[in-house]
Amino acid sequence: MMDWDKLRIFHAVADAGSLTHAGDALHLSQSAVSRQIRALEESLNTTLFHRHARGLILTEQGELLFDATRAMTKRLEAAEARIRDSVEEVFGELRVTTTTGFGSLWLAKRLPKLYAQHPDIKIDLMLEEQVLDLPMREADVAIRMKEPSQADLIRRRLMSVKMRLYTVQPYLDQYGTPETLDDLTSHRLICQNTRSTQVNAGARLAQELLAQNVPSVLTVNSYFGVLQAVLNGLGIGILPDYVTEDHPQLIRVMPETESNEVPVYLAYPEELRHSKRIAAFRDFVTAEISDSQHRLRVAHNP
Numbered sequence: 001m002m003d004w005d006k007l008r009i010f011h012a013v014a015d016a017g018s019l020t021h022a023g024d025a026l027h028l029s030q031s032a033v034s035r036q037i038r039a040l041e042e043s044l045n046t047t048l049f050h051r052h053a054r055g056l057i058l059t060e061q062g063e064l065l066f067d068a069t070r071a072m073t074k075r076l077e078a079a080e081a082r083i084r085d086s087v088e089e090v091f092g093e094l095r096v097t098t099t100t101g102f103g104s105l106w107l108a109k110r111l112p113k114l115y116a117q118h119p120d121i122k123i124d125l126m127l128e129e130q131v132l133d134l135p136m137r138e139a140d141v142a143i144r145m146k147e148p149s150q151a152d153l154i155r156r157r158l159m160s161v162k163m164r165l166y167t168v169q170p171y172l173d174q175y176g177t178p179e180t181l182d183d184l185t186s187h188r189l190i191c192q193n194t195r196s197t198q199v200n201a202g203a204r205l206a207q208e209l210l211a212q213n214v215p216s217v218l219t220v221n222s223y224f225g226v227l228q229a230v231l232n233g234l235g236i237g238i239l240p241d242y243v244t245e246d247h248p249q250l251i252r253v254m255p256e257t258e259s260n261e262v263p264v265y266l267a268y269p270e271e272l273r274h275s276k277r278i279a280a281f282r283d284f285v286t287a288e289i290s291d292s293q294h295r296l297r298v299a300h301n302p
Contacts, residue, residue, distance in 0.1 A: 002040070002043070002044075003039075003040070003043075005036070006036050006037075006039060006040040006043075007040070007065075007069055007072075008026075008069075009022065009026060009028070009033055009036045009037065009040075010036075010037060010040055010048065010065065010066075010069060011066070011069035011070070011072075011073060012025055012026050012033075013033060013037060013049070013056065014048075014049075014056075014058055014062065014065075014066040014069070015066075017055045017056055017057075018055050018056060019033045019034055019037075019056070037049070044061070044065075046059075046061045047059050047061065047062075048061060048062035048065060049062055077092070077093055092120075092121070092122060092277060093122040093123075093124055094121060094122065094123055094124070094140050094141065094277045094278070094281055095124040095126060095138075095139045095140045095141075096123055096124065096125050096126065096139065096140065096141050096142070096143070096281065097126040097127075097128065097132045097138075097139040097141075097142045097143075098125075098126075098127060098142065098143035098144070099127065099128075099129055099143075099144075099145060099198075099199075100127040100128065100129065100222045100223070100224065101198075101222060101223035101224065101240060102143060102145070102240075102242075102264075103125060103127035103143075104127060104222070104223075104224045105223060105224060105227060105240070105242070105243050105246075106242050106243075106246075107125070107143070107285075108125065109246065110288050111123060111125075113284065113288070114280070114281065114284045117280070117284065118280050121277060121280065126139060129196075129197035129198065130197070131144065131148075133150070134148075134150060134153055134267060134268060134269050135150055135151070135152050135153070135269050137269070140268060140269075140272060140275075140277070140278065141266065141267070141268040141272075141278055141281055141282070142266070142267050142268070143158070143264065143265070143266050143285070144264070144265050144267060145161070145199045145262050145263070145264060146199070146262070146263060146265070147263060147265050148265060148267040150267075152269060152270045152271075153267045153268065153269060153270065154267065154268055154269075154270055154273060155265050155266070155267040156265065156266045156267075156282070156286075157263055157264070157265055158264045158265065158266050158285065158286065158289050159242075159264050159289050159293065160261045160262060160263055160264065161240045161241060161242055161261070161262040161264055162201075162240070162241050162258045162259050162260075162261055162262065163199075163201060163202045163205050163238050163239065163240055163241070163258065163259035163262070164238070164239065164240075164241050164252055164255075164257075164258045164259075165236050165237070165238060165239075165252065165253050165254050165257055165258075166230055166236070166237055166239050166243075166244070166250040166251065166252055166253070167230055167233075167235065167236045167237065167250070167251055167253055168230065168231060168233055168249055168250065168251060169249070169251060170233045171233045171234070171235065171236070172251065172253075174233075175187055177253060178236065178253055178254055179254065180254070181209070181212050181254075181257070182212070183254075184209060184212045184214050184236075185212065185213055185214065185215060187214070187216075187235060187236050188214070188215075188216040188217065188218065188234060188235030188236065189209055189210065189214045189216070189217050189218075189235060189236055189237075189238075190217075190218045190219075190220070190226050190229045190230055190234060190235045190236065190237040190238070191206040191209070191210070191217075191218075191219060191220075191226060191237065191238040192206060192219065192220060192221065192222070192223065192226060192238070193219035193220070193221055194206050194207050194210070194219075196219075196221045196222075199262050201259035201260045201261070201262050202238065202240075202259055202262075204259065204260075205238055205257075205258070205259040206238055209238070209257075216235070218234060218235060223239060223240060223243075226238065226239055227239060227243055227247070230250070231247065231249070231250075236253060240262075242292070244296070245292050245295060245296055266282060266285060266286075268282075
């Protein structure tokens, strides 16, 4: 059976790529770390690192062991956080998954408020279109652009989103304002590539508009890229409506053209029902959305 202490030292060395840096992190001398690594290699009868002048590189066997220690470390951190969750404090890592667009354009810029409320929380923000498996603990909490279908999840509908057409005034000054779909033949359309993974409503709207024989098109694989191109006056972009609060210079065009409604859900595993971290994140997101919707209502109906 492998020695836990040696595994802990191996993990630190593999993570740092250096005996010296690992020793600093563990408060051990380089020679002590080196002895433990040699002893572990001898007990396994294998070589775990290739030694180079620039540092250490894992062998194939070392990679296998590092995968195992990384998983162990994650499980231990999660256990520690769940134990700490049982007391009245918000502490530890919270793995949040959501789409690249929502995470980069809406959530990330609001996180300073959450950290101000709970400075000891550690957010691991995973932005990807792939739906991670919450019951299998690939993430702790998800914000998804459709109702989750997995069992054993607690879910809450947060809001609805629509994809709409936006540009900026300098672009309109130069190219005019389109009024109908036919007018798009005189404009540049900016959208997510319809082959990119995205909500169906956004892809369908892009397909409908691209069918108008738009002569100039820029496709990007994220709404963050679409937004940057629009803000720089490159054309008319298909964007989720939640971007307008943070970018008041956006001007909506062709208001009769929009996607179907996209529901936004927050979900987390049933077993985390009593997690203080989950509750803190859920309450924060819910409050931010409520505040955003109130500000938009006031702006539209002063």
